[in-house]
Amino acid sequence: MAKATVTAVIVSKGLESMLRDCTVALSDAIAVVDSRVEVRVVVVDNGSEQPYEIERLPGVNQVIRLDDGRSFSAASNLAARSEPSDLILLLNNDVFLHSDALVEMLDLISSPSVGVVGARLVFPDRTIQHCGVVMTPRGPHHDYRLMRTETVSRAPRFVPAVTGAAMLIRSELFRRLGGLSEEYNFGSEDIDFCLRARQEGFRIACAQAVDSVHLEGQTPGRISLDGPARLVFSQQWEGRYSVDGE
Template sequence: MSKFRLTELLIKSLFTGLRNHLTKNKGTDLYFAFNQQSSLAEMLRLSQEENFDKEVHIIIPTKDKAYLLEKCVKSIIKFSSGWKLRITIVDNGSEEPETFILLSRLKGDFPFIDVMRDGRPFNYSQLNNVAFKKVNAEISIFLNNDVEIFSAGWLEDVTGLLKHELIAVVGQKLIYPDGSIQHFGVKLGQGLVAGHPFQGSSIRNINLSQALEAPIEVSAVTGACLAIKSSIFRTVGGFDENLPVGYNDVDLCMSIRNLGLKIVLAPKIRAIHHESQTRGKIRSFSQIRRAIYDTLYMIYKHGSSLQKDPFIRKC
């Protein structure tokens, strides 16, 4: 066995032992933040005091595909016991009768669910910005209607990280229904702007720091499941509405990092992402033209910052 491999196994064993030990002590949380500029890991111990109320506001844009939305909302409720939830569903021009039946039922059964009707042409940034005006909670979560949560304690993990004064955004590991990775952080410089470096890979291909399920700092995370301090979202002016479809999440994260704050991925949190099942894949000429515009806009706005990712160096 090589010296490097032995060291790797020893580090993994040490961190696993520490985590297991602390887990047995009620009320104790241990998170790891990985310094991607070196091969060493630094431990980040977060305060045990509650700095946030147990309240979050979740915003979900949707259009038809009632079966996806129902899975999404049911998973939130199932895995958010003990939390004060406010869910705003933004209906962007649904037409299918089953969607209206579901929205009416959800609103009737759960007093914490609101439904906003917004039939304007699809603009993800605008839909979320308008819905955000109703937010009073300290933490907001932007969630796609095709994401299904299946992590107990996911909100505890999100808020635990957001307690840290330098952490502004927390993203989650998203997997496809077949178990392969859809999102494990966003890498700048992949393609002309940014991309998902591990997309389609098996969980087993993730390296040591990620295998530990430890929070890692990244340049950006997907808006499909993005938790943020509401005050920071207001400070940066929300999503850039000049980016109605693509890269609005990357742009948001880059604007936040320009403030000296951190974007963190929490691999411990798992969710299934039935990606693009509502809007579909890019096929039409107008969609292609839109994607080209989004790319050129990002290059114009962020320039050389897009060329090299400071965190994800190898994938």
């Protein structure tokens, strides 16, 4: 039986040392599932002052250089469409996957009802950064954020949404939805995608078996873009989602 194919997409600007650590961790995770999937790693150099050299990025198959720099959505869409595959893995440059992280993610997405799978992410101090996004009257919220990881269940969860910092997506679904919405610059495009996937009848899962590290907000200027993105999300989705669970 032929292996499933995965296009792993990392959008990055500068911060080459951190990106290298990200790709090393990704390579280790890929090695664990090598018998199951064939993974092609694509880095989008999103306007770095010093262009990346592929030889300095372990495990990377292609670097796409964007001199002008684009939104996270636009850059991710470009890379995801550059290489036909069965699955797309979106990964932030400040996420360092646990070597077993892809095992449960692949298990979960093998269910025909599941369209998107996220990963359990922790800060370096072992508190939860992400283990699923829930919807509240005030908007999306990272469930269990800042709780000690050892206090939160390891059972996989079905949730309204997951973060795009580490997100595995069925390529057919990605194409059907037209990729990430480019109405967003940086932020909330991941939640928007998950809600649209649910409208198509797919479930959103979060793998919980292991902890991967997410530094969060490392790209210069990234945090300042959250407010405008939340405004776009509110305009798109206010009153259109449930606040009582999956």
